[in-house]
Amino acid sequence: MTVDRRDFLKYSALAVAATTGMPGFLARAAAQAATTPGTAGKTLVVIQLTGGNDGLNTLVPYSNGAYYAARPNIAIPKKDVLTLTPDLGMHPSLKPLMGLWDSGHLAWVENVGYPNPNRSHFASMAIWHTADPTQAQAEGWIGRVAEKIGDPFCASNIGGTTPQALRASDFSLPSIDSVSSFQVRLPAGLDGAFEQLLNLPRQGEADYLSRATRQMVLNTQKVQANVAKYRPGAKYPEGRFGTHLQDAARLIAAGTGQRVLYVSLNGFDTHAGQRADQDELLATLASGLAAFQADLETQGLADRVIVMGFSEFGRRVAENGSAGTDHGQGSVMFALGKGVKGGVHGDSPDLENLENGDIRYKQDFRGVYAGALTRWLGLDAQGILRGDFAGPEWVA
């Protein structure tokens, strides 16, 4: 097996990560800094709305009488809708995103789903994570991005448990619960010994490894210093979602060079009293994303980051007896950022031609993923998604 210098540095970074407890993304960033300074590239931030967000009350078909007939208690009144087109408008809680819409940097993709829809949270989420409606694959689509790039630290989940989307066949991409808590730290009493070990006189490849490791530690400290230097360019809303978005901005601003970051917002399973819950969740979503975008603008990074959001399924068209909605099929996706072609992409669902009470999806979600992979990240979508999927041109 031949190992070139780039591979050597990458594996050295992994070795340092293993021996120092250094977070993998920092080691990776250090390796990247040592090899390709200033070529960090573009980042995709994926937002997961967990629980099954109701698409019809998010992007509201306010001119459609069938919508109001199906939802006598929970429909968004026409007077409250934030008008986008003569037929569609946003939920009023999404007001913080109106500026992005007006500037052409907010896109909605209508009627998104997949063949043979599954109403189980776990099964449907797995389908979105693996990009495989047959559920035959275990690894996630972002995990396959990492395999394609050949870099096990090119993406991270911001939060607790790594979602299946970030699992590759042989490894799992890291989860970062709090960026500020990361630091290079050896077990007590070992830091001096480690330094002595690194400074021992060596020859040949061992000498090269020692020097590379010392350089890596220095570079990693620089990355950490950049993380510490970050000053938010916007006020984020309180709560985990806002904190996680701010951590994403912090990582991007620090130049860690990650291609995909993943943030989740939970609680969209609105079987009862939907208006109260979804109204609040969409307000959290919108205020967080508006702050994130404003922060990126301040940091001068807005042209290098786009956001793409999804939920595992939408809700049924008709409300249930508890002023809520049950698990449905198909929903909307959204995207925002300077690299996004704003507007509504795709056709709205026909609410008078339903399939067992659900909308009939028209756009396979993998076609939307393909846009992000090909047009934003410059990757081989067909290889990663294991198929050729067409979608709207939502990336500018």
Add this chain to the structure above:
Amino acid sequence: MSVRLGGALLAGLVLLAAPAALALPKYRTEAARFLGHDKDDPLWQLSGKVMSCVACHTQPQGGKGWNAFGQSLQAGFRAQPTANFRTVLRSVLAKNADADADGYPDALEFFARTLPGDPKSKPAKPLRDLQAEFEKAGGLPEDRAKK
């Protein structure tokens, strides 16, 4: 050795599966917290006894099929479609109604840890004694907080 390893793996799998299998759906969690049943058991979130699904549903696994109290709650949601779960639950309990017609109002049944939607499940104490105990404890949670 292999048996021990197998046992450890099995235990690990059970632990990994536990949060998904035993986690309380959000409405049960909210109801338990609102009514103070979360104080009953340190492992209440893993207990099927604390605020069980049959508090509102007809089936132990929840889902469709609502008992008499569940139907009262559904009506409460329809009456206040923009109110959150706690507000609706409180307003339903504040009516002092007896959904299952077993002689004990719904709020008192929750206080006594019996099922307000099942006439076969009712408190052992006489109504008057239970009512006095309930009032002495401060009544509904938000009333208790004000006192």
